[in-house]
Amino acid sequence: xxxxxxxxxxxxxxxxxxxxCAGMGVDWLGFPAxxxxxxxxxxxxxxxxxxxxxxEIDDHTYGEEYQIEFIQINTNELANSNSKARxxxxxALSEWAASKELIEKNKDQIEFLLVTHLxxxxxxxxxxxxxxxxxxxxxxxxxxxxxxxxxxxxFPIAGVNISGNQELKPGLKDYDELADVLEQLEVD
Numbered sequence: 001x002x003x004x005x006x007x008x009x010x011x012x013x014x015x016x017x018x019x020x021c022a023g024m025g026v027d028w029l030g031f032p033a034x035x036x037x038x039x040x041x042x043x044x045x046x047x048x049x050x051x052x053x054x055x056e057i058d059d060h061t062y063g064e065e066y067q068i069e070f071i072q073i074n075t076n077e078l079a080n081s082n083s084k085a086r087x088x089x090x091x092a093l094s095e096w097a098a099s100k101e102l103i104e105k106n107k108d109q110i111e112f113l114l115v116t117h118l119x120x121x122x123x124x125x126x127x128x129x130x131x132x133x134x135x136x137x138x139x140x141x142x143x144x145x146x147x148x149x150x151x152x153x154x155f156p157i158a159g160v161n162i163s164g165n166q167e168l169k170p171g172l173k174d175y176d177e178l179a180d181v182l183e184q185l186e187v188d
Contacts, residue, residue: 002187006159017164022050024182030054038065075099092117112137116144
């Protein structure tokens, strides 16, 4: 399956979401460290092939027991990072001016920026995102974007971020939110 843009599916906490997203052709699966221990992470990733795996760190330390090449951190954690993993850095659009120097200093270790909380001024947001792409690839978090998917795809970005949700119980899952976005991104 082919998608119109790269996709990171974040907040994956169960095998159902991981398998569904992988089957739909996402490029990245992100697992929140605060919700997934290393054993569960290994079990889920052992059943899935295709996407690359990201450990999403949110003011949470993680141990080497996670076998991971990519971690997602925020700009505060970037300032203190000594990780050998490739980084995905999440930041609100309003943080760009204050974070630009830090991002530039660490750009060789950064895989891409995950931009959240755009302003709602499409022209201004596009200009700021363009300045980001001069340093590193940019993905937009759809959950926090005040735009339609079609509008988001007009920005100079490399991809988008969507979010998984909890299973009702193991094996019982509502895919409506994920399916809405992924089906719109399918190449005909």
